[in-house]
Amino acid sequence: MAEHGEYVKACGICHLEAGEGVPGAFPPLDERMTRWSGTEQGRRYLVNVVVNGVNGQLEVNGVSYFSAMPGMAHQLTSGQMAALLNFVIVQFGDGEAVFTESSLDEIRTTNGAVSSLGLRPN
Numbered sequence: 001m002a003e004h005g006e007y008v009k010a011c012g013i014c015h016l017e018a019g020e021g022v023p024g025a026f027p028p029l030d031e032r033m034t035r036w037s038g039t040e041q042g043r044r045y046l047v048n049v050v051v052n053g054v055n056g057q058l059e060v061n062g063v064s065y066f067s068a069m070p071g072m073a074h075q076l077t078s079g080q081m082a083a084l085l086n087f088v089i090v091q092f093g094d095g096e097a098v099f100t101e102s103s104l105d106e107i108r109t110t111n112g113a114v115s116s117l118g119l120r121p122n
């Protein structure tokens with residue numbers, strides 16, 4: 001699992017220190033992270049968002065987001081992405097770490113260049 005400082009640098013700069021986000025601009029990273037980490041489709045979505053980014057319209061707790069998050073395939077290794085996703089699942093979703101470097105790589109290969117929104121669970 002990543003440390004808070006690593007989270008802040010890679011994700012918290014937009015999603016904020018405690019994952020609370022900014023309504024209408026940056027969605028919160030909350031219990032959805034843990035819910036999604038519990039299904040295959042959800043895990044594919046989480047990995048794809050970090051690898052390939054996500055852009056288009058989302059709705060979270062009745063608030064609409066129509067923005068873009070850049071993919072981090074060139075900034076972060078699979079191990080770092082796994083650690084950061086585990087951090088948000090454990091810290092903000094009160095769940096358990098599910099990703100390893102190799103499981104993340106496997107999901108990356110399965111996903112290929114799929115668009116994130118098509119994978120987004122409810």
Ligand code: HEC
Pocket residue numbers: 010011012013014015025026027029032046049050054055056057058059060065066067068069070072084085088120
């Ligand atoms: C440059 C700002 C920025 C950074 C850095 C960033 N995000 Fe995002 N993120 C966004 C935006 C903006 C959206 C919403 C995109 C949209 O409206 O389509 C988003 C969406 C998401 C979503 C999808 C939320 C949903 O409800 O579907 C997840 C999950 C996510 N980010 C996780 C992360 C993680 C984990 C990191 C760090 C590895 C990270 N983000 C780094 C800006 C950022």
